[in-house]
Structure formats: structure tokens, C-alpha cells
Amino acid sequence: MAESAVDGRDAFTALGEAVREALGERGFRTPTEPQRRAIGPIARGRDALVVAPTGTGKTETAMLPVLDALEGEDRFGIGALYVTPLRALNRDMRERLEWWGQTLDLDVDVRHGDTTDYQRSKQADDPPDVLVTTPETLQAMLTGKKLRRALEDVEHVVVDEVHELAAAKRGAQLTVGLERLRELAGPFQRIGLSATVGDPEEVGKFLTGDRGCRIVEVDVGSRLDVEVRQPRVTDEDERLAGQLMTDADVASHVRAIDEIIADHDSALIFVNTRQTAEALGSRFKKLGTDIGVHHGSLSKEARIDVEDRFKSGDLDALLCTSSMELGIDVGHVDHVVQYNSPREVRRLLQRVGRAGHRRDVVSSGTVITTRPDDTLEALAIARRASEGEVEPAAIHHGSLDTVANQIAGLVMDVGEIRAMEAYEILTRAYPFAEVGEDEFKQVVRELAGNDVVWLDEDRDTLEKRRGTWQYFYQNLSMIPDEATYTVEDVASGDRIGTLDERFVVNFAQPGEIFIQRGEMWRIVEIDEDEERVQVSPVADPGGEVPSWVGQEIPVPYEVAQEVGEIREVTGTQLRGGATPEATARDLRRHYPADEHTIAEALDPLDRHEAALPTDDRLLVEFRGRQVVINAHFGHTVNETLGRLVSSMLGQRTGSSVGMEIDPYRIELEVPGGVAARDVVEVLNETDPDHLEAIIELSLKNADVLKFRLAQVAAKFGALKRWRGSGSNRFGRDRLLAALEDTPVYDEALRAVLHEELAVEEASEILEAIQSGAISVETVGERTPLGRGGRSSGQELLAPENADASVVQTVRERIQNDQVLLFCLHCQDWESRRTVKTVSDQPACPHCGSTQIAALNPWADEVVQAVKADNKDDEQEKQTERAYRAASLVQSHGKRAIIALAARGVGPHNAARIINKLREDEDDFYRDILAREREYARTKSFWE
The missing domain is CATH 3.40.50.300 (P-loop containing nucleotide triphosphate hydrolases)
Incomplete structure (x- = not known):
């Protein structure tokens, strides 16, 4: 039930004398709105969800009544848990809680993954009154013998940032953890602290296991x-x-x-x-x-x-x-x-x-x-925010890898448990209330087959076995283990950033372009052993379209629909003869922007001559092999419809179909002979009831499902440790075939459908198209609105300066690189130094010769080869290369040393670079970079 009325002018009167005195000392004069409305119910022991923005005193709203209840109590164990998704509680909050603890003579401590063994032991022997912890650390605490005794006294659990946990598997895991805690401590008070959400009642059920919850929601709009x-x-x-x-x-x-x-x-x-x-x-x-x-x-x-x-x-x-x-x-x-x-x-x-x-x-x-999409989207979001129209939390219902994880947790808690008792505890948690007995049994059998637990079918019991302990502690977190690849600029050798394993497995290959650090990069090489991606900057970003622009925050269906409604209204006005300025003034009465901003957003509409794509009208435009479905349905619906169309067209033609989506477009690159009418036919003739099956079939050929399958398999104990990489694609295909009829596959598919796609909503769109509620128009050209998605992600690029900056980067890097100078005449002098400190025409300080070889700074074996009396074949080659390098230095001085210092540029290529006629010094470094890129691209073939 939602709380709307103010419970009292001064909620602090619900607190005891010691806490009220501390409030005065702390400078609290009057309660904030969440405190006015929630402290009373919480002080009376009610379960509660407090929904309010950061900085409105939510922490004190929850903790003051809890601290008041704990103050003066005599207990051995932990009285209250404060669970936060942040690994380490931010310093300000920790200091505040510790101040309250010291003032009220209560021990407040923190426990997470970085807590020392000494501190852990101390907490087990002498438990604090309040323990701040993470969802994952609570999982481990529930299995410890001494800590279980300490947890028996828990009377209050506060879950911070519950909106973040509600939409994640680690939150689903926590809900079962709280039911396991309830088995140990009995019923306890649950208090959730949340930012604004669209479905607070649903989040309240998530928090309490649907046992009733007082909801205090502060209107921020x-x-x-x-x-x-x-x-x-x-x-x-x-x-x-x-x-x-x-x-x-x-x-x-x-x-x-x-x-x-x-x-x-x-x-x-x-x-x-x-x-x-x-x-x-x-x-x-x-x-x-x-x-x-x-x-x-x-x-x-x-x-x-x-x-x-x-x-x-x-x-x-x-x-x-x-x-x-x-x-x-x-x-x-x-x-x-x-x-x-x-x-x-x-x-x-x-x-x-x-x-x-x-x-x-x-x-x-x-x-x-x-840009226009950006502006209209922001206008829709601003209006919806002022009206409190917030997106719901996407709770993971029935995630079977979490079920597997918590079955192992229950066995770790007590050593042996009846299977149906474990099922009853698990399904008390709200996200798992609908898990059927058959599903549960399939998960149990999968765990038993993977040596995670022992299943005694005659006694219907689950028991620990040797692999249970190792599995459980390797899987304390439901966040999948994922490798991180270092991104390195082949020009400078500098570390640009990192890429997630998901990106490298699903997308990355040489030649592909992506955006990182606000700049475009082309992949040169992927080193899977070193977990490194070498890239080169794109010299002319204005002429390139990135294949991938980073993980975008998905725009919800409702926001995209409102953008479509705005285009319908304003486009109709413009076509009726209204000027963009007059239309902008009219729209300004409903949305918070100045006339210039709105007029700029309406510019593509003013230039658009084809049928208008709106919230209830699709426009399919095509030219050559490019097809764009203008569709205002948001990311996940467009992703689903795009997969449908690309899959069906691919089946018909026997060729692959390229796809890019944004909240307002599905962009396809189709085989020759495919026309807009073929796209419309797919939308008109696909049975909405068959959509999920078609999508599932298409996903079997997609890396996104195979990648997720490997992650889920690890959480089921089917893989001890999996490291995905491009070289394992055949292995992932075999994994898919092996696990297709198991709960592992079912969960991987469910997770992809839940997080990446929107099959139910897309089915409703197909029904609306086929009933005529949504119209579909076509046009044989690219339109201003259809082209609007192409500029996404390029706002911070610098086309005019990118090439010059790359040249300067290469110049600075080579000048600061080290080189080994070795005199071939006397063979007595060698010196390591940076390129910039080398003279224009180096000479040996011992014999005065200019026959100086410029070598890799660690090429000691080349020096030894030159000096060797009886050379083997490899030493002969090394000696020959050293003399060729020295010949270049004699003829061209420092210019040769610069070329030879470049990566993968030997004497042969250095000579070609040096001898090339050019007017611009920058071209010299451009040619060096071109050779370095070629080396990085091809070295795996000839090394």
C-alpha cells in the first residue's frame, strides 16, 4: 500500500530520548519529507520501502528507528544488517553511521570482499550491533559456523539502492539469501531505500517476499x-x-x-x-x-x-x-x-x-x-519526469542459474536438506514464486550431474559433496566473470582503454570500427592470449560510420512512442503551412525548451517529403542495398523486429543481412534483389504467435546467445572456468548443441529475451500492423528522418585535426623510444639512448666510424651474432641485417634511425620509406605508421 499522507509534523517524536538528543547534537532540526512520512511506520516495526531522491536523508530515515530499537538491548549477535550493492560504502555514509554508533554506544562495522582476515575473525567472535555488507558477502556469511550464530539475532535488514538490485540477478540472489536468513533468525523487519521507480509496489514485493509493505514515495517531478x-x-x-x-x-x-x-x-x-x-x-x-x-x-x-x-x-x-x-x-x-x-x-x-x-x-x-533525435527524446523524457511517469524495474523472474546458485547455498548452510524444503524456501522469494517443481527438479539434476551437490533420490535429500564448497565460493556473485581486453594504439603504444569480453567475442575483428574515448578506432589485431586489442585511429572520421558505438542505454518504448507523437503533431502542422518558428512556439507550451532548440529538432521534419513515421506509422525507405524501417518503438522492440526481418530475409535469399538499430530506426543492408515490399511482406505475414520461435531460431546462430550460454553454464557448474575468445567459436557451437535440452540453455535464452529483446511487445506490434492499427508506408529513397541515425556517436570527433594529431603522436612516440647504436667498424662501442638524443649523423666515439647500426634496444643477440667467429644461419641473417641498417644510417643519418626505430620496420622497409619522394615531413611519419599497421595486421601470418 502506498503512503501519501504525512504521518506527523515531527516524526522524531517516535524515537527514544537518546536518539532525539543525538539529533540535536548532529544539527537535525526538522525531518525531511521521507523522514516525516516513514520514521513512524518503521519505528512501529513495519516493513517499508522508501522511494526518494539521493540526498533527502533516506539513510537516516531507515537507520534512526533501527538504531533506536537496538539502543540499550543486550544481545550477542548482529542486530541489524545494512546491505548495499556498492562494494565499499561511500565514506560520507560510513562516517555518518559510525558517528551514530559511537554516540549511541552501538558498534557499527563493515564487511565486504576486501575486509581483512583479522577483522573477519573479530566480527565472528565479537559481532557488531550493525553490520554493513554487500549481497555477495551476505551469501558467504550464511555458511560460516560462528557467523550463523551471530546472524540468529538479526531483527532488521535495510537494503540500500534496492531499485538497482531489483533489475539484476544479484538482487534475485539476495531475495533468496534473505529467506535463508529468515530460516536462521526468524521473521525480521525489512526496509528498502530506493530512487524513483515506476512500480514501487512491485519493488516492495521484491523486498518483502510479497508479505505486505508500507510504501513511502516522495514526488520529485x-x-x-x-x-x-x-x-x-x-x-x-x-x-x-x-x-x-x-x-x-x-x-x-x-x-x-x-x-x-x-x-x-x-x-x-x-x-x-x-x-x-x-x-x-x-x-x-x-x-x-x-x-x-x-x-x-x-x-x-x-x-x-x-x-x-x-x-x-x-x-x-x-x-x-x-x-x-x-x-x-x-x-x-x-x-x-x-x-x-x-x-x-x-x-x-x-x-x-x-x-x-x-x-x-x-x-x-x-x-x-x-541533434534532432536527441532533442525530441530529451523533451519527452523531461515531460514524463515532471509527471512522474517512470519506467518499471525489470525484475528477473525465475532465473534458473540463480536457483542453481541458491540450491548450493542452502546445502552449504546446513549440510543436508530435503529437496522440497529447499524448494519451499526458494519460492518464498518473490522472483521465484512461479518456479514450478519440475523446473526445480531439472535444475537439481543438472547440479548433481555436474558434481555440485549430491542428490539422494530415495530419501529426496540434497547433500554437500567435495565440489560444493569450491563451486559456491567461486560463484558468490551472480555477476558473470568476464575478461577485460586492453585497447592499445598501434601508433603510440599508449593504452586507450579497455573492452569487455562480450564486445570482443561478439563483434571485434580486424577492420571493424568502434568508438572509444570519443574517437573512432579501427581494429588492427586481436591478441587473445594477451587479452589485447591493437587499434589505429581513423584518419577521416567524417567519412566513416562506426560499426559499434558502445553499449547504449536502451530508450524505453514509451519514450520512443512520445517522440513519434511529437513528430505526428508537428509534422502535420508543418505540412498544413505552419512555419517551423510557429510550430516551435506551439510545442514550447508543452515542453521545456526554447524556440531555437525546438526549431532545430524540427528541421529534418520540415525537409521530409515522404510519409511521416510516427508512433502509429512505419516508413520503410530503400535505396540500393540500404533499407531503413523508421519505427518509434525503442531499442528492445526494434532489436526484436530487426532480428525477425533480417532472419526471414536471410532465409529467403540464402545471404546474410546486416542490421543496426536505434530507438527510431532499423537499418538493414540487404542482398541484391531485396526491395521494400519484401520487408513489408515479412511484417504483414509473420504470425505474431510464431515470433518467439523465430527469434529463438535466429539466436542459435548469434554469438549473443552462445556467449550467455557459456556464462550461465559456469553458474551451473557445467564449466569450471570459461574464458571466451574468438578462437573458441567452434567450442561455443558445440556447447550449444550439448546443452540445448537442459535448464542451462533455457536460462540463457530467458536472460537474452529479458535483457536484450522484447518479444511480447514486438508481437503486439505485428498484430497492430496486420490489423491496420499501425500503417506501413514505403518510399524509394533515403529521407532526412531515415538518415538521422547515422550521426549518432560522432559529436566529439575532430575530422579536420585527427590526421595531424595522429602524425604528431607517432612522431613523439618514436622520438622517445630507445635505440641500440652499435659500431660495426670497431665492434667495441654500443650505446642505448632515446632517438631524440641521437645526433643527425652519429659516429663512433672510439674509432670515428659512421658505420653505426641502429638496432632494437634489447637486440643483444644481434651484437653477439656480429661478433661471433663461427656463425650459424640465423646469426648470418642477423649480421646481414645489421650491416644493411648501418648502411642506411651512413647514408641518411638520423632519418634512418627514426625509420628503423619503428615497430616491424626492418632495413628493407626503412629504405623504401626513406627513399620515397615527398613534399611534407608529416608524410614521412604517415608512411612509417602505414608500415607499422601492416606489420601489426600481418605478423601472425609470417612470424
């Missing part, structure tokens, strides 16, 4: 002031573009954000990816803006440093990703900037909600958009 803005390009931006090595549009974005920072005391600038954070941060650095960068790839020390500097006022702004969403305290923030659409309503609410946390203060924010 009415306290939100958001403006959507695409900056106007000025003459100043044209000048600034050169300084920032970008174009005028991006310069206008940087300038506009810089002005917002200057107008406020402290601002957070949120971006959607780490790459954007780095790229945008580098431009602010060139501009001299006093800003720090904060994201998950930075070291813990670097993050703490910028948090502290921002909180103390040394920085005016913090540029961050979702790393700043989960409750990290950085003091007062008076404005939030979101760069590009936030993609989801909940994300906008959570981010902008970080501004103006004091009671009755409006949270203000600006969304800076970069």
Missing part, C-alpha cells in the same frame, strides 16, 4: 526544473573550434556548459559513457575550466581526490557518469547538466535530483542536446 537546450552556434564557437580541435557544433556545447558552470556555485555534468567523459573533459581542460572528471574506470584514489576537491570548493564542477548516481556525497550541488539525452526518465530524475537537496528546494538541471 513537481520539484524538478529542467530545460532542454541545443546551443546556437556563434562566431565565437567558430573560433573556439580550432582551439578545442573539434567542430563548431561541439564547441558550442562546451561553451554553453562552461557558461552554466560560471553561473552556478557547484555543478555536476553527467554524460552517458566513460568515453564521452574523457573526451569532453579534455576539451574543458583546453578551455581552462575548473572541472574534475569522475568515472568508474578511474582509480579509487583518483575518484576520492576529485570528490574531496569538489566538496571543498576547489573545483567548480564535476564531469561524471553514473558513478555519481549511487549516493556519493559531494556536498551541495546547485545545478546539474546532462550532456545528450539521459535515455530514461529514472536516470534524469536521479541525476537532476542531485541538485538542491534541501527540503522545498527545486532541483534544477539543463539537458544539452546535439
Whole structure:
């Protein structure tokens, strides 16, 4: 049941005298809204879910009544658990809890994966009153003999950031862990703390096992002031573009954000990816803006440093990703900037909600958009946020690998358990309430077959066996183990970043283009043994389309539909003779943006002459082998429909069909002879009831399912440890064949359908198309709206300067590389030094000869080969190469040394580079880089 009325003006009266006195000492005068409405019910022992933005005192809302209940009690064990999905509780919250503990004479301690053995032992022997822990560490605690005794006294469990856990398997795992704790401690109070969600009742069921829950939800939409803005390009931006090595549009974005920072005391600038954070941060650095960068790839020390500097006022702004969403305290923030659409309503609410946390203060924010799709999407999200129309949490119902994991956990808890008793405990948890007995038995048999547990079918019992302990502790977390590949620039040798194993397995191959760090890169080589991807920068990003632009936050169906509705209304007005300016003024009455921003977003509509794609009209456009289905259905529905169409067209033609999707388009590259009518035929004639079967069939040929299957198999104990890589593709095919009729396959398929696709919604779309509720039009040309997806992800690129910057990078890297100089005349002098310190015409300081070989700095074996009296064949080759290198140095001096210092460039190729006629010195380094790329690409064939 939802709580809407205020329980009392001063909820602090529900607390005991010691806590009230501490409140005064801490400076709490009046409760915040969540505290006013939730402290009373929680103090009376009610299970509760508190839904409110970060910074509104949610932690104290939950913990003050809990600490009040624990104060003065005499117990041996742990009285309360505070479970957080963050590995280490942020320092501010930890300090606050420890202050309360010290003031009320309660012991508050933290336990997670990095806790020392000494501290763990101390906690088991002398348990704290309150233990802060993670979902995974709770799993381990439930199996420890001493800790189980300590957990018997638990009376309260607070789950922080429950909205994050509700949508993840680690949250589903926690719900069973809480039922296992209930077996040990008896019923206990459950309190959840959540950011704004669209279905708080569902999250409440997730928290309590559907046993009833008081829901206290703070309305944040009415306290939100958001403006959507695409900056106007000025003459100043044209000048600034050169300084920032970008174009005028991006310069206008940087300038506009810089002005917002200057107008406020402290601002957070949120971006959607780490790459954007780095790229945008580098431009602010060139501009001299006093800003720090904060994201998950930075070291813990670097993050703490910028948090502290921002909180103390040394920085005016913090540029961050979702790393700043989960409750990290950085003091007062008076404005939030979101760069590009936030993609989801909940994300906008959570981010902008970080501004103006004091009671009755409006949270203000600006969304800076970069293109028409981006603007209309942000407008729809801003309106929906103000109305409280938030996306629901996508709970993982019935995840069978989590069932397997928790069966092992239950056996670890007690050593032996009746199978049906384990089933009853498991299905008390809300995400598993619908798991059938037959499904459960199949999972048990799979675990027994994998030597994870012992199944005594005669007694219907599950018992520990030798492999149970190892399996359980290797699988404490439901986050899949995934390798991380280092991305290395072949030009500079610098580390660019990292790529997840999922990307490398499913996509990466030489020649493919992707975006990282705000720049485009082409894959040169993948070294699976070293887990390294070598790349080269794309010299002309303006002429390339990335095959992959990073893991996008999926845009929900409802947001994409509203974008379609906006296009329907405004497009009709424009076609009726209204000017873009008048249409923009009309739309401004309903959406928070200035006329320039809206007019820019309407520009493609104004130029679009074909039928308008809207929320209930598809437009299929084609030209040559390019087909675009303009469809306003969001990421997962478009992904599902795209897989359907590409699969069916592929079957008909016997050829593969390329596919790219965004929330508003399905872009296909089709074989010759395929026309728009073939696409329309698939949409009109596919039985909606057959869609899931068609999608499943298509997934069997897709790496996404095979990759997920290997992850799930590991969680079932079917694989002891699996490391996916491109060379294992045949192995993954065999794995698919071996596991197809098992619960492992069923779970892998369920997870892909749940997280990546939307079969049920796509089936409804097909029904609507076939009934005429959604119309389908075709046009034999590319349209302004259809082409709108191609610019995605390129906002921060610098086409005009990219080539020059790459040349400079190569120059600096080679100048700083080391080289071994060896005199072939006297064979008595050798010296290691950086290339930049070598003279224009090196000579031996011992004999004065200029017959100097420039060698790899670690080529001691070449020196030994030259000096050897009786040379073998390999030494003869090495000696010959050394004399050829020395001949080049004699003829061309330092220029030869530069060429020879390049990677994979021997005397033969160095001579070709040196002797090539060229007007520009930069071309010399371009030729060196071309040879290095060729070496990286081909070395696996000839080494």
C-alpha cells in the first residue's frame, strides 16, 4: 500500500530520548519529507520501502528507528544488517553511521570482499550491533559456523539502492539469501531505500517476499526544473573550434556548459559513457575550466581526490557518469547538466535530483542536446519526469542459474536438506514464486550431474559433496566473470582503454570500427592470449560510420512512442503551412525548451517529403542495398523486429543481412534483389504467435546467445572456468548443441529475451500492423528522418585535426623510444639512448666510424651474432641485417634511425620509406605508421 499522507509534523517524536538528543547534537532540526512520512511506520516495526531522491536523508530515515530499537538491548549477535550493492560504502555514509554508533554506544562495522582476515575473525567472535555488507558477502556469511550464530539475532535488514538490485540477478540472489536468513533468525523487519521507480509496489514485493509493505514515495517531478537546450552556434564557437580541435557544433556545447558552470556555485555534468567523459573533459581542460572528471574506470584514489576537491570548493564542477548516481556525497550541488539525452526518465530524475537537496528546494538541471533525435527524446523524457511517469524495474523472474546458485547455498548452510524444503524456501522469494517443481527438479539434476551437490533420490535429500564448497565460493556473485581486453594504439603504444569480453567475442575483428574515448578506432589485431586489442585511429572520421558505438542505454518504448507523437503533431502542422518558428512556439507550451532548440529538432521534419513515421506509422525507405524501417518503438522492440526481418530475409535469399538499430530506426543492408515490399511482406505475414520461435531460431546462430550460454553454464557448474575468445567459436557451437535440452540453455535464452529483446511487445506490434492499427508506408529513397541515425556517436570527433594529431603522436612516440647504436667498424662501442638524443649523423666515439647500426634496444643477440667467429644461419641473417641498417644510417643519418626505430620496420622497409619522394615531413611519419599497421595486421601470418 502506498503512503501519501504525512504521518506527523515531527516524526522524531517516535524515537527514544537518546536518539532525539543525538539529533540535536548532529544539527537535525526538522525531518525531511521521507523522514516525516516513514520514521513512524518503521519505528512501529513495519516493513517499508522508501522511494526518494539521493540526498533527502533516506539513510537516516531507515537507520534512526533501527538504531533506536537496538539502543540499550543486550544481545550477542548482529542486530541489524545494512546491505548495499556498492562494494565499499561511500565514506560520507560510513562516517555518518559510525558517528551514530559511537554516540549511541552501538558498534557499527563493515564487511565486504576486501575486509581483512583479522577483522573477519573479530566480527565472528565479537559481532557488531550493525553490520554493513554487500549481497555477495551476505551469501558467504550464511555458511560460516560462528557467523550463523551471530546472524540468529538479526531483527532488521535495510537494503540500500534496492531499485538497482531489483533489475539484476544479484538482487534475485539476495531475495533468496534473505529467506535463508529468515530460516536462521526468524521473521525480521525489512526496509528498502530506493530512487524513483515506476512500480514501487512491485519493488516492495521484491523486498518483502510479497508479505505486505508500507510504501513511502516522495514526488520529485513537481520539484524538478529542467530545460532542454541545443546551443546556437556563434562566431565565437567558430573560433573556439580550432582551439578545442573539434567542430563548431561541439564547441558550442562546451561553451554553453562552461557558461552554466560560471553561473552556478557547484555543478555536476553527467554524460552517458566513460568515453564521452574523457573526451569532453579534455576539451574543458583546453578551455581552462575548473572541472574534475569522475568515472568508474578511474582509480579509487583518483575518484576520492576529485570528490574531496569538489566538496571543498576547489573545483567548480564535476564531469561524471553514473558513478555519481549511487549516493556519493559531494556536498551541495546547485545545478546539474546532462550532456545528450539521459535515455530514461529514472536516470534524469536521479541525476537532476542531485541538485538542491534541501527540503522545498527545486532541483534544477539543463539537458544539452546535439541533434534532432536527441532533442525530441530529451523533451519527452523531461515531460514524463515532471509527471512522474517512470519506467518499471525489470525484475528477473525465475532465473534458473540463480536457483542453481541458491540450491548450493542452502546445502552449504546446513549440510543436508530435503529437496522440497529447499524448494519451499526458494519460492518464498518473490522472483521465484512461479518456479514450478519440475523446473526445480531439472535444475537439481543438472547440479548433481555436474558434481555440485549430491542428490539422494530415495530419501529426496540434497547433500554437500567435495565440489560444493569450491563451486559456491567461486560463484558468490551472480555477476558473470568476464575478461577485460586492453585497447592499445598501434601508433603510440599508449593504452586507450579497455573492452569487455562480450564486445570482443561478439563483434571485434580486424577492420571493424568502434568508438572509444570519443574517437573512432579501427581494429588492427586481436591478441587473445594477451587479452589485447591493437587499434589505429581513423584518419577521416567524417567519412566513416562506426560499426559499434558502445553499449547504449536502451530508450524505453514509451519514450520512443512520445517522440513519434511529437513528430505526428508537428509534422502535420508543418505540412498544413505552419512555419517551423510557429510550430516551435506551439510545442514550447508543452515542453521545456526554447524556440531555437525546438526549431532545430524540427528541421529534418520540415525537409521530409515522404510519409511521416510516427508512433502509429512505419516508413520503410530503400535505396540500393540500404533499407531503413523508421519505427518509434525503442531499442528492445526494434532489436526484436530487426532480428525477425533480417532472419526471414536471410532465409529467403540464402545471404546474410546486416542490421543496426536505434530507438527510431532499423537499418538493414540487404542482398541484391531485396526491395521494400519484401520487408513489408515479412511484417504483414509473420504470425505474431510464431515470433518467439523465430527469434529463438535466429539466436542459435548469434554469438549473443552462445556467449550467455557459456556464462550461465559456469553458474551451473557445467564449466569450471570459461574464458571466451574468438578462437573458441567452434567450442561455443558445440556447447550449444550439448546443452540445448537442459535448464542451462533455457536460462540463457530467458536472460537474452529479458535483457536484450522484447518479444511480447514486438508481437503486439505485428498484430497492430496486420490489423491496420499501425500503417506501413514505403518510399524509394533515403529521407532526412531515415538518415538521422547515422550521426549518432560522432559529436566529439575532430575530422579536420585527427590526421595531424595522429602524425604528431607517432612522431613523439618514436622520438622517445630507445635505440641500440652499435659500431660495426670497431665492434667495441654500443650505446642505448632515446632517438631524440641521437645526433643527425652519429659516429663512433672510439674509432670515428659512421658505420653505426641502429638496432632494437634489447637486440643483444644481434651484437653477439656480429661478433661471433663461427656463425650459424640465423646469426648470418642477423649480421646481414645489421650491416644493411648501418648502411642506411651512413647514408641518411638520423632519418634512418627514426625509420628503423619503428615497430616491424626492418632495413628493407626503412629504405623504401626513406627513399620515397615527398613534399611534407608529416608524410614521412604517415608512411612509417602505414608500415607499422601492416606489420601489426600481418605478423601472425609470417612470424
